[in-house]
Amino acid sequence: MVKKQKHTEQQPDFSxxxxxxxxxxxxxxxxxxxxxxxxxxxxxxASPSGRIRVIARSYxxxxxxxxxxxxxxxxxxxxxxxxxxxxPAGQHLNINLPDNxxxxxxxxxxxxxxxLIWGFSRHVRFEGEAYFEVQQGEKFExxxxxRKTIVLGTSFNIYSRDxxxxxxxxxxxxxxxxxxxxxxxLLHQGQKAEVSPDGIIEIKSNVNTxxxxxxxxxxxxxxxxxxxxxxxxxxxxxxxxxxIPGDIDNTYTGTFMKSSSVEDVLNxxxxxxxxxxSRKSKDEYIISRSK
Numbered sequence: 001m002v003k004k005q006k007h008t009e010q011q012p013d014f015s016x017x018x019x020x021x022x023x024x025x026x027x028x029x030x031x032x033x034x035x036x037x038x039x040x041x042x043x044x045x046a047s048p049s050g051r052i053r054v055i056a057r058s059y060x061x062x063x064x065x066x067x068x069x070x071x072x073x074x075x076x077x078x079x080x081x082x083x084x085x086x087x088p089a090g091q092h093l094n095i096n097l098p099d100n101x102x103x104x105x106x107x108x109x110x111x112x113x114x115x116l117i118w119g120f121s122r123h124v125r126f127e128g129e130a131y132f133e134v135q136q137g138e139k140f141e142x143x144x145x146x147r148k149t150i151v152l153g154t155s156f157n158i159y160s161r162d163x164x165x166x167x168x169x170x171x172x173x174x175x176x177x178x179x180x181x182x183x184x185x186l187l188h189q190g191q192k193a194e195v196s197p198d199g200i201i202e203i204k205s206n207v208n209t210x211x212x213x214x215x216x217x218x219x220x221x222x223x224x225x226x227x228x229x230x231x232x233x234x235x236x237x238x239x240x241x242x243x244i245p246g247d248i249d250n251t252y253t254g255t256f257m258k259s260s261s262v263e264d265v266l267n268x269x270x271x272x273x274x275x276x277x278s279r280k281s282k283d284e285y286i287i288s289r290s291k
Contacts, residue, residue: 084112090239218258
């Protein structure tokens, strides 16, 4: 009785076949090289050429597949790799992007971009406040939530915190886009755009850009700014916590320098509104109404 053998398809062992083919080639070493080479050539030519072609073709397919997989992996990595810079409270930082565009980051700001594809897409995501000096080149985009700023080569200041979004054009032209409503405006030098939470864009002309950029030299100027926002900025610049009463609805106009102590600044801001401050801990202050 003949047992049926189960057929299983196996991948050819190329290395074994090549070894067998070579091992079957006996070279008589007592012959001279002039006699050996013609005999070796005849044996190689007599070997099954189809097998050689199959081996070469299989290795070529494997190499092509590996190269394609590697290219896809590199492409995905380049598109996904992101550099993120977080500036804590009480600190500022100046950085250069891959095209040498400069960004001056204020305290409590976050900027992220994709350095490996920067040559194809000059795009950053940003929250906080920063002054951008953009090199000439392809379109440069700054996305902040539902808002976007587009430039080619110019300088501008962006303030994007919570629902406040303000863009001041210092030189060149800047396009501000509200991404939900699709509304957009083009700013020229000395103009400022303020975008409301409901997407309305207001343009102001003849803006005092020196005051807007005063934070770059650690001078903080306010014109009819809600007092709660002023305390937020003081806390941000000094890296402290400030607790304020919930019913403060005053506005403040004034300037302070970061070189002053935080107590001097709090006293300067509190005095006109009959407020006082107390120190709860090393980095925490409480604002209250004077009795």
